Amino acid sequence: MDRTVFLQVALDTPLYQTFDYLLPKDSDATPKAGVRIEVPFGRRRMVGIVYAVTDHCNYPIEKVRRAYQVLDETPLLQTIDLEFARWLAHYYLQPIGQVISAMLPSGLRQGKVLELIDRKIKFWQISPRGRHIELEYFRRSPKQRQVIELLQSRHLPTPQHRLIQEGFTPALLKRLQLDELIETANPLPILDNNSSNSIVEAEAPLTLNLEQLNAVNTINQAKGFKVYVLFGVTGSGKTEVYLQTISRVLEKNKQALVLIPEINLTPQALHIFQKRFQRKIVFLHSKCTEKERHQAWYSASSGNADIVIGTRSSIFTPMPRLGIIIVDEEHDLSYKQQDGFGYSARDCAVYRGLKVNVPVILGSATPSLETWNNISNIEITNMEINSAELKSTKNESKKYTLLTLSKRVENATMPNLYIADLRHENRQSGIAHRLVEKIREHLTAGQQVLIFLNRRGFAPSVFCNDCGWIIHCALCDARMTYHLRESILRCHHCEYHTSVPERCSQCNSRDLTTAGQGTEQIESYLEKTIKGTVIRIDRDTTQHKAAFEKKISEIHAGKPALLIGTQMLAKGHHFPKLTLVIILNSDAGLFSSDFRATERTLQLLAQVSGRAGRAETQGEVWVQTHHPQHPIYQLWLQNNYAEVARYLLQERKAALLPPFSHHILIRAESPQRHYAEEFLIAVNRYFLGNFKSEELFQRTAENILVLGPANVNMERKAGRHRLQTLLQSPNRKALHRMVQHKLALIHNLPEAKRVRWRMEVDPQELN
Ligand code: ADP
Ligand code: ZN
Ligand code: ZN
Numbered sequence: 001m002d003r004t005v006f007l008q009v010a011l012d013t014p015l016y017q018t019f020d021y022l023l024p025k026d027s028d029a030t031p032k033a034g035v036r037i038e039v040p041f042g043r044r045r046m047v048g049i050v051y052a053v054t055d056h057c058n059y060p061i062e063k064v065r066r067a068y069q070v071l072d073e074t075p076l077l078q079t080i081d082l083e084f085a086r087w088l089a090h091y092y093l094q095p096i097g098q099v100i101s102a103m104l105p106s107g108l109r110q111g112k113v114l115e116l117i118d119r120k121i122k123f124w125q126i127s128p129r130g131r132h133i134e135l136e137y138f139r140r141s142p143k144q145r146q147v148i149e150l151l152q153s154r155h156l157p158t159p160q161h162r163l164i165q166e167g168f169t170p171a172l173l174k175r176l177q178l179d180e181l182i183e184t185a186n187p188l189p190i191l192d193n194n195s196s197n198s199i200v201e202a203e204a205p206l207t208l209n210l211e212q213l214n215a216v217n218t219i220n221q222a223k224g225f226k227v228y229v230l231f232g233v234t235g236s237g238k239t240e241v242y243l244q245t246i247s248r249v250l251e252k253n254k255q256a257l258v259l260i261p262e263i264n265l266t267p268q269a270l271h272i273f274q275k276r277f278q279r280k281i282v283f284l285h286s287k288c289t290e291k292e293r294h295q296a297w298y299s300a301s302s303g304n305a306d307i308v309i310g311t312r313s314s315i316f317t318p319m320p321r322l323g324i325i326i327v328d329e330e331h332d333l334s335y336k337q338q339d340g341f342g343y344s345a346r347d348c349a350v351y352r353g354l355k356v357n358v359p360v361i362l363g364s365a366t367p368s369l370e371t372w373n374n375i376s377n378i379e380i381t382n383m384e385i386n387s388a389e390l391k392s393t394k395n396e397s398k399k400y401t402l403l404t405l406s407k408r409v410e411n412a413t414m415p416n417l418y419i420a421d422l423r424h425e426n427r428q429s430g431i432a433h434r435l436v437e438k439i440r441e442h443l444t445a446g447q448q449v450l451i452f453l454n455r456r457g458f459a460p461s462v463f464c465n466d467c468g469w470i471i472h473c474a475l476c477d478a479r480m481t482y483h484l485r486e487s488i489l490r491c492h493h494c495e496y497h498t499s500v501p502e503r504c505s506q507c508n509s510r511d512l513t514t515a516g517q518g519t520e521q522i523e524s525y526l527e528k529t530i531k532g533t534v535i536r537i538d539r540d541t542t543q544h545k546a547a548f549e550k551k552i553s554e555i556h557a558g559k560p561a562l563l564i565g566t567q568m569l570a571k572g573h574h575f576p577k578l579t580l581v582i583i584l585n586s587d588a589g590l591f592s593s594d595f596r597a598t599e600r601t602l603q604l605l606a607q608v609s610g611r612a613g614r615a616e617t618q619g620e621v622w623v624q625t626h627h628p629q630h631p632i633y634q635l636w637l638q639n640n641y642a643e644v645a646r647y648l649l650q651e652r653k654a655a656l657l658p659p660f661s662h663h664i665l666i667r668a669e670s671p672q673r674h675y676a677e678e679f680l681i682a683v684n685r686y687f688l689g690n691f692k693s694e695e696l697f698q699r700t701a702e703n704i705l706v707l708g709p710a711n712v713n714m715e716r717k718a719g720r721h722r723l724q725t726l727l728q729s730p731n732r733k734a735l736h737r738m739v740q741h742k743l744a745l746i747h748n749l750p751e752a753k754r755v756r757w758r759m760e761v762d763p764q765e766l767n
Helices: 079-091 096-103 142-153 160-165 170-178 210-220 238-251 267-276 290-301 312-316 345-356 388-392 433-444 519-529 545-557 586-590 597-609 631-638 641-655 673-687 732-748 750-754
Strands: 006-010 019-022 036-041 044-054 123-126 182-185 226-232 255-259 281-284 307-310 322-328 359-364 401-405 416-421 448-452 461-464 481-483 488-490 497-499 512-515 534-537 561-565 578-583 620-625 662-670 697-699 705-717 720-729 756-761
Touching: 006 036, 006 096, 019 036, 044 096, 079 096, 079 345, 096 312, 123 142, 123 160, 142 170, 142 182, 160 170, 170 182, 210 226, 210 238, 210 401, 226 238, 238 255, 238 267, 238 322, 238 359, 255 312, 255 345, 267 281, 267 307, 267 545, 281 290, 290 307, 307 312, 312 345, 322 345, 345 359, 416 631, 433 448, 433 519, 433 561, 433 578, 433 620, 461 481, 519 534, 519 561, 534 545, 545 561, 578 597, 586 597, 586 620, 597 620, 597 631, 597 641, 620 631, 631 641, 662 673, 662 705, 662 732, 673 705, 673 720, 673 732, 673 750, 720 732, 732 750, 732 756
Parallel strands: 226 359, 226 401, 255 307, 255 322, 281 307, 322 359, 416 620, 448 561, 448 578, 534 561, 578 620
Antiparallel strands: 006 019, 006 044, 036 044, 123 182, 461 512, 481 488, 488 497, 662 720, 662 756, 697 705, 705 720
């Protein structure tokens, strides 16, 4: 007798397990792992992925239900992708079903029919015989007649599961096929409007300089997995290194996966790839339509596309011929998912490279400290720390190879750096008069100027001159930002907005004024003060993708212009005409409670500065500050990121902070503060036998530090109170093991039902 076959199905539920099902009725073959399947779940129908096929089941067999139907003939995910999912679920402490679901484009995950793109699904159409058959023929089988009528009325092939949804069985369809009344068909041809095929003329590779050549040669020699940190100063030609290594990968008939941060996604950047390679390139990013995403995903996972360029989530794209993974601007925060399961696309890239056994390039002018600390061919810290804790963790991490591009390409040099000491400068609308003069000089000389200010709107705060009352968001612990053109107050942390009040709500005074400056104010001041074109780029002026692209092209056209921008404009771009950069209000980064703030500020300063002087003309960069002696500015002035990394890593080591220890953050939020608090206390009790709520930090038996429950900096956001517990240990394995063991228990806590909570591994932002 046949053994019964069980399907372990991954379903998008918050449970840390797969679910067992029996084969669908009438199934002619056992499905392969990686196909989608429709199953009953409670009283619902759900679409899941067959995770494994086994001959045993942990569940009482009489309770195992039958799956409804298999949706794909060939798997959407291959074994290696499923293993990747398993690792992700394990490492990020997430339910496997949710992880797998996050790996699929949304339409696929909902079980949508892929008429347009999925060649693997069975499609039916009427046959020549069926088209002319008299309906009288089906007197005794109304069901058959219905199918024929239906297919006769359709011009396009119909997917089998559509027909099944309408109540027809596969057996019935087979019957009609045997009678040559209907036939299987190909779906519609694949439309590839999201890809490029020889639309631009091929461009020859550039002649590499020595450092680039060394980088390319070293990477090309890689046999299998190896991580290369391409540490190239801004404007050193990292892209050219990517292009020439990719070209070698393509010669070997392999695929390349290139990750870029969201903000870098300019048509210019993509154009570079299209020009170089007469190959099939697909793009995956947040602004893709669902259809574009499907098509790109399908092209990549069928092995059809040669190059996949995408933002964070494209790291999950199945690629059967994967030959290299490149992560550009690897330090960028946009690689870390801030909600959902909180993965880091950079870290996933390294794991995937290892799994698939291909090289990984992490490129940046300002690598993250986590990455820097993994480099084997430099001396990082020269300070001995006498910590038993630290020594107990094996140094298995020094495994990346550093490749340096220390100079800008051709005749370009690094910009000169200056500080404007605001304590001694006259200024208006937040800009020193001296710098306004500088702007005029550069514009008159035919150059472009960038003012960087990471704050949109007109003014970040509105207050009463008589009593000092400050207008706050009704839902957040945050001030309202004044937007002049819209004449409205907006909260930048939630959707809340309101009209500007005429009077103070405390003392009824009419004397309300603004404090501080946002990009809108800088724009309106400078438009009046200097002659010439002013281009502001921030979220408010680029609501439409087209608007952003138009402004960027205008800058590339090269006419003299003053650019005012937030970080959208600060990173990655190559504007040859830009010679002066002015950074306003970077002091905000000096006093943050997040231990990563220094690293972030220095990266941002280096990136923004890096926009100046990228061609022949020498650039200059000015930072305005009230704290010129602050170590951050002193480090910045040295213009030596390797030194920055060395210095910061020493600090981290002394304080036993990442990368010398590891973090897991448990976040909870609720409209009622005490619910969030009670949940975290209950969680802490699982870790600490006798948790004392009056102590802010305690140690578990495994010597893991438990900090919390503590308030997040802006405790209330969008009407919810946010609290967190931080777990810290130099021993990652012990930390993960402890939490792993309690996951299911935490999930089942009655307190968990009253809050929104999530577990975040390697959190990048602690506020
Ligand atoms: P990065 O990403 O390192 O900041 P880019 O890759 O944007 O720098 O390169 C800056 C400019 O230098 C680009 O216009 C690029 O085409 C050009 N470039 C790169 N390598 C070379 C080279 N070997 N010779 C001439 N120009 C180059
Ligand atoms: Zn008042
Ligand atoms: Zn708000």
